[in-house]
Amino acid sequence: MADEFILSIFRGDADGGQEVEYRVPRVEGMVVLDAVHHVQAHEAQDLAVRWNCKAAHCGSCSAEINGVPKLMCKTRLDEYEGQTVHIQPMKTFPIIKDLVTDVSWNYEVAKKIPAFHPTVAAPFRMQQWDVDRIQEFHHCIECFLCQDVCHVLRDHQEKSQYYGPRFMVKMAEFEMHPMDRADRIPQIKNEGGIGLCNVTKCCTSVCPQHIHITDNAIIPLKERVADRYYDPIRNFFRKLGGKGDESQPE
Amino acid sequence: MAQTSQPGVNHPKPRFGKMPYWVEPVFTLIAFSGFVIYALWEVLFHNTGTYHNYVSPFFSPDIAGWLGVHILTALYVAWMPFVFRFSCYYYRKEYYRAFTFHPFGCAVPEPKSHQTRPYKGEWKINNLHRYTWFLAVFVLIFLWKDVVQAFIFPNGFGVGVGSLILLVNAILLTGYTFSCHAWRNMIGGRKDCFSCTAHGKKPVSYGIWRRVSALNVFHGWWAWASMFSVWIADLYVRLLIMGVIHDVRLF
Incomplete structure (x- = not known):
């Protein structure tokens, strides 16, 4: 067991940069963020890193560790015994400096999500078991690792066409709420671009909160979109019931 | 395909878990291709799948017999589970990764050839998955009838290796279908x-x-297990018909 870890941290900004190697003394149980802080304190005071809680609750310290999107505060260094640990900024977002990226696009998308529209004015009562399934979505810490790994955003840069997994979870949270009356399906299909997701489940695999993003949020939403737009028999009965043709894009 | 500007960042190939990222898609590629080739061999070159009281899942129900057709008899059945699996949400993950490289692995850069072709998302035909589910249930009803038949021998109730294979196959297909x-x-x-x-x-x-x-959590497991069980069940009946092996009666 080595008495130090070797880190290779990206140093640079939007104009370019390169990885710089640092050696950090081993401390039992240390996580990647501990090591980055050690580098910042002893070798590179100008190293930029975003962090807050150091407890996997704030979602600030997202980075790519040996190519895998992870929270630095939740990744133990002893997972990388005998390896050089490459730490890089999230690839999907523009670099500001070193490990800090500009994730403001996500906040612009968040503004497009319609707020909760209750069917009756609060306070109201609802059954706990009716809302159980959306509790999972409340665990999201907005680390944006799912946005980072999503190939639609990462490789195809379709940020103007697809909201990304995080905001599909947000949409699902409201759409499945028993007291919400807003019709979000047209937005999910059109501006939200849910059809661009091809359910390869990378978002689920990197979620530090273990939210079943694909199975419990995106696929149920896709099925609701199919109910509305792609199911000819349901559309026939909808028309028969006088609800008009809702299959047209809005 | 514009890339986010990150000059100087050289992302290494990711490693999720203990295996390299390419192991799963390569396994999928080989397994799916192998099954499709086997299925084509079965559909194109055989017209019966019955050996005494055992019926291969490729030939049940006997739709070709109902229609009075005697060529490509398995084709009248095989298309139904095929469209069900093709539009399945779990299989989409596997084939989009292994066959179209969208993406080949999580956080793995897509091939350069994708840069010249705009990404349009998944195929809209997959939205009809719900209808293919009914086709799968239709076939499944007959597979359970075949299971009952597989335990009834000329001298009464009995259990052969084939009976158990068809039973396990029907259980796995039921799990797969009802975890959809x-x-x-x-x-x-x-x-x-x-x-x-x-x-x-x-x-x-x-x-x-x-x-x-609760079943849906393991939908991927059901998908793989049932695909291999169909493969094994059909191969077992085929080898019996060809006289390569003999069924073992357990009691």
């Missing part, structure tokens, strides 16, 4: 409020939806 995401939506997933139409009580649909959701 489209079925999960149909049975209750599309409701926002279960209690609203049941005077605050838990309706039957809620209980079913909960159970389907």
Whole structure:
């Protein structure tokens, strides 16, 4: 067991940069963020890193560790015994400096999500078991690792066409709420671009909160979109019931 | 395909878990290709799948017999589970990764050839998955009839290796079919409020939806297991018909 870890941290900004190697003394149980802080304190005071809680609750310290999107505060260094640990900024977002990226696009998308529209004015009562399934979505810490790994955003840069997994979870949270009356399906299909997701489940695999993003949020939403737009028999009965043709894009 | 500007960042190939990222898609590529080639061999070169009281899943129900057709008899059945699996949400993950490289692995850069072709998302035909579910249930009913038949020998009830293979196959296919995401939506997933139409009580649909959701967690496992069980069941019956092996009666 080595008495130090070797880190290779990206140093640079939007104009370019390169990885710089640092050696950090081993401390039992240390996580990647501990090591980055050690580098910042002893070798590179100008190293930029975003962090807050150091407890996997704030979602600030997202980075790519040996190519895998992870929270630095939740990744133990002893997972990388005998390896050089490459730490890089999230690839999907523009670099500001070193490990800090500009994730403001996500906040612009968040503004497009319609707020909760209750069917009756609060306070109201609802059954706990009716809302159980959306509790999972409340665990999201907005680390944006799912946005980072999503190939639609990462490789195809379709940020103007697809909201990304995080905001599909947000949409699902409201759409499945028993007291919400807003019709979000047209937005999910059109501006939200849910059809661009091809359910390869990378978002689920990197979620530090273990939210079943694909199975419990995106696929149920896709099925609701199919109910509305792609199911000819349901559309026939909808028309028969006088609800008009809702299959047209809005 | 514009890339985010990150000059100087050289992302290494990711490693999720203990295996390199390419192991899963390569396994999928080999397994799916092998199964499709085997299925084509079975469909194109054989017209019967019955050996005494055993019926191969490729030939049940006997739709060709109902129609009075005697060529490519398996084709009349095989297309139904094929479209069900092709539009399955789990299989989409596997084939989009292994066959179209969208993406080949998580956080793995897509091939350069994708830069010249705009990404359009998944195929819209997959939205009809719910209809293919009914086709799968139709076939499944006959497979269970075949299971019963597989335990009835000329001298009465008995158990052969073939009986057990067909039984396990039907169980796995049932698990796969009833853990389907489209079925999960149909049975209750599309409701926002279960209690609203049941005077605050838990309706039957809620209980079913909960159970389907529990099965759905393992949908990928059911998908793989049932694909291999169909393969094994058909191969077993085929080898019996060809006289390569003999069925072992356990009792």
